[in-house]
Amino acid sequence: MAATRLGKNAIAMTGLAIIVFYVAVIVVAAFWLPYDPVKMDPAHMLEAPSVAAGHLFGTDEFGRDILSRIMQGCFVSLVISLSATLMGAVIGTLMGIWAGYLGGAWDQAIMRVADILFSFPSLLLAIFIMGILGEKTYNVVIAIGIVYIPQFARVSRGAILTLKGSEFVRAALSNGASRRYVLFRHLLPNIMMPLIVQVSLSLSVAILLESALSFLGLGVQPPYPSWGNMLASARKFMMLAPWTAIYPGLAISVLVLGFNLLGDGLRDILDPRLRNVK
Amino acid sequence: MSDTGKRGETILSVRNLKTYFDAEYGLVKAVDDISFDLARGEALGIVGESGSGKSVTNLSLLRLVPTPPGKIAGGQILFRGRDLLQGGEEDMRLVRGGAISMIFQDPMTSLNPLLRISFQIAEALRLHHGMGKKEAKSKAVELLKTIGIPDAERRADDYPHQFSGGMRQRVMIAMAISCSPEILIADEPTTALDVTIQAQILELVKGLSDESTMSVIMITHDLGVVAGLCDSVCVMYAGRIVERAACDELFRDPMHPYTRGLLDSIPRIDSAGRHRLYSIPGAPPNLAGLPAGCAFQPRCDRAMPICGREYPPETALSDGSGAPRSVRCWLHAADAAARSEA
Numbered sequence: 001m002a003a004t005r006l007g008k009n010a011i012a013m014t015g016l017a018i019i020v021f022y023v024a025v026i027v028v029a030a031f032w033l034p035y036d037p038v039k040m041d042p043a044h045m046l047e048a049p050s051v052a053a054g055h056l057f058g059t060d061e062f063g064r065d066i067l068s069r070i071m072q073g074c075f076v077s078l079v080i081s082l083s084a085t086l087m088g089a090v091i092g093t094l095m096g097i098w099a100g101y102l103g104g105a106w107d108q109a110i111m112r113v114a115d116i117l118f119s120f121p122s123l124l125l126a127i128f129i130m131g132i133l134g135e136k137t138y139n140v141v142i143a144i145g146i147v148y149i150p151q152f153a154r155v156s157r158g159a160i161l162t163l164k165g166s167e168f169v170r171a172a173l174s175n176g177a178s179r180r181y182v183l184f185r186h187l188l189p190n191i192m193m194p195l196i197v198q199v200s201l202s203l204s205v206a207i208l209l210e211s212a213l214s215f216l217g218l219g220v221q222p223p224y225p226s227w228g229n230m231l232a233s234a235r236k237f238m239m240l241a242p243w244t245a246i247y248p249g250l251a252i253s254v255l256v257l258g259f260n261l262l263g264d265g266l267r268d269i270l271d272p273r274l275r276n277v278k
Numbered sequence: 279m280s281d282t283g284k285r286g287e288t289i290l291s292v293r294n295l296k297t298y299f300d301a302e303y304g305l306v307k308a309v310d311d312i313s314f315d316l317a318r319g320e321a322l323g324i325v326g327e328s329g330s331g332k333s334v335t336n337l338s339l340l341r342l343v344p345t346p347p348g349k350i351a352g353g354q355i356l357f358r359g360r361d362l363l364q365g366g367e368e369d370m371r372l373v374r375g376g377a378i379s380m381i382f383q384d385p386m387t388s389l390n391p392l393l394r395i396s397f398q399i400a401e402a403l404r405l406h407h408g409m410g411k412k413e414a415k416s417k418a419v420e421l422l423k424t425i426g427i428p429d430a431e432r433r434a435d436d437y438p439h440q441f442s443g444g445m446r447q448r449v450m451i452a453m454a455i456s457c458s459p460e461i462l463i464a465d466e467p468t469t470a471l472d473v474t475i476q477a478q479i480l481e482l483v484k485g486l487s488d489e490s491t492m493s494v495i496m497i498t499h500d501l502g503v504v505a506g507l508c509d510s511v512c513v514m515y516a517g518r519i520v521e522r523a524a525c526d527e528l529f530r531d532p533m534h535p536y537t538r539g540l541l542d543s544i545p546r547i548d549s550a551g552r553h554r555l556y557s558i559p560g561a562p563p564n565l566a567g568l569p570a571g572c573a574f575q576p577r578c579d580r581a582m583p584i585c586g587r588e589y590p591p592e593t594a595l596s597d598g599s600g601a602p603r604s605v606r607c608w609l610h611a612a613d614a615a616a617r618s619e620a
Contacts, residue, residue, distance in 0.1 A: 104346070165344075166387060167382050167383075167384055167387040167388040168387060168388055168389055168390045168391075170342060170382065170388075171380075171382055171388045171389070171450070171453070172390070172401065173342055173374065174340055174342060174374050174375060174379065174380040174382075175374060175375035175379070175401050175402040175405060175453065176371045176372065176373075176374040176375035176376055176402060176405045176406055177371075177375075177401065177405055178371060181405070185393075186390050186393070189390075189392045189393075190390070190391070190392055
């Protein structure tokens with residue numbers, strides 16, 4: 001039902017197509033890359049993109065092939081944002097649904113912690129956490145994950161609050177179900193739709209956060225490529241060799257666009273109030 | 279259904295039950311000091327208008343009153359002699375859906391839209407008897423047949439939106455009777471349904487209670503439902519039981535002015551001519567600020583000075599049939615006092 005509506009939604013399908021393309025790139029990159037993405041080649045420094053020279057997107061200041069680096073960086077970016085979003089989604093949702101369902105002091109305690117995390121701008125909070133944890137790739141996952149916890153807690157708590165007074169919840173309780181059973185068996189499946197939308201939109205921001213952290217030198221460390229650190233090193237040569245900045249930047253923007261389109265499309269599909277408005 | 283015990287013995291005894299809600303504008307005494315007994319196999323009707331405390335009474339029986347803001351402030355609920363208010367939450371869960379189960383008012387929202395009908399019907403069986411998936415499924419199909427869903431094998435795997443309102447209420451009943459409860463609480467089970475379906479649902483409940491020793495508590499504001507189904511009736515007003523009688527007696531000779539008002543408000547098919555339907559003047563009182571004395575006194579056409587001062591005591595009356603009959607009204611309290619003096 002939702003799948004056929006997804007097929008008819010041009011926006012969501014465009015987003016999905018973009019994401020599928022990036023996943024395809026990752027699969028290809030796992031088996032074949034045009035050049036070794038970390039091997040320096042001083043003879044071909046800052047070469048402009050050309051088919052004849054064999055560097056489709058040009059080379060960077062160390063003569064490394066930019067296309068290969070972007071393809072390699074794709075894996076890093078997607079894996080980091082996926083796992084960070086997943087971490088934030090799982091922990092945040094668990095906190096949110098318990099807070100919403102139990103109410104009272106639990107709710108207050110959990111949501112005030114979420115509010116404190118919320119009060120910092122995402123990037124600032126992520127930089128702060130990276131500062132504490134140290135510059136490791138897996139710490140990027142943890143930092144972005146923590147940034148996401150309050151967002152998922154809010155979304156899931158709100159959804160639970162609107163549902164927990166439902167008759168079917170009361171009916172399940174009157175059948176002798178425990179509160180945990182009601183929460184996970186009856187309520188959680190009913191709030192999956194807003195959560196899926198939130199995951200999709202969070203993925204796009206996670207890509208940006210990861211790039212920003214790497215750009216600032218806190219994320220993926222050179223020589224290993226990530227779109228963020230490619231942009232950071234390109235900064236110095238932007239006037240001289242604009243392709244060093246344009247292509248990684250393009251890779252980021254298009255993927256972010258893809259996740260946003262998918263998220264918006266999913267929201268249109270899953271939110272009954274927005275359905276058939278056209 | 280359960281065949282333990284015999285018809286007529288008291289299975290549930292509610293003693294001085296008080297359920298209060300802490301609202302911003304004060305303490306709401308939704309249920310205030312009510313007592314009643316339920317015999318095995320008996321169908322008891324609890325009648326009253328919106329806000330009279332009838333639903334809260336029954337949520338209290340299963341301790342499902344949302345806490346906070348609600349709390350059961352006092353009293354006892356003796357089920358087979360054991361006080362349900364004393365045990366822990368785990369004990370209570372064994373009772374819910376097992377020995378006492380409940381049907382709710384709105385069948386459209388009482389089923390989880392994302393779970394299959396068979397899963398929901400067999401839920402109590404899995405929770406209480408640890409029944410496996412396969413066994414639970416076949417039991418669910420069996421129950422669907424019992425409640426008269428055609429093509430039960432195929433329909434068992436449907437989702438709630440594929441069922442009509444009447445069928446969903448049947449499903450709710452199937453869920454409620456799955457563990458052969460001793461008491462079935464039906465909270466306005468027919469309010470959301472149209473008249474023909476109402477009759478079918480009531481027929482189903484009646485049939486189920488007739489062929490077993492299951493007791494039924496029917497909460498309703500529809501006196502027609504009471505007349506068709508119940509053996510005895512409690513009339514509630516502002517959180518209290520104002521009159522209790524055998525069903526026939528209540529309709530034959532209503533004692534409390536409120537009961538009389540309710541009966542007079544029923545449109546009659548044989549009423550001659552065109553005249554306005556009677557309605558009780560005024561509006562139900564605010565439970566947070568009840569008037570002194572009898573709560574019904576401001577709307578009562580037979581109010582006396584004493585009604586505004588003091589709450590009438592429960593006056594037990596005997597109607598000769600042996601069924602408990604009592605009323606809380608100064609009119610009859612005075613009668614009884616006069617009779618005992620004479």
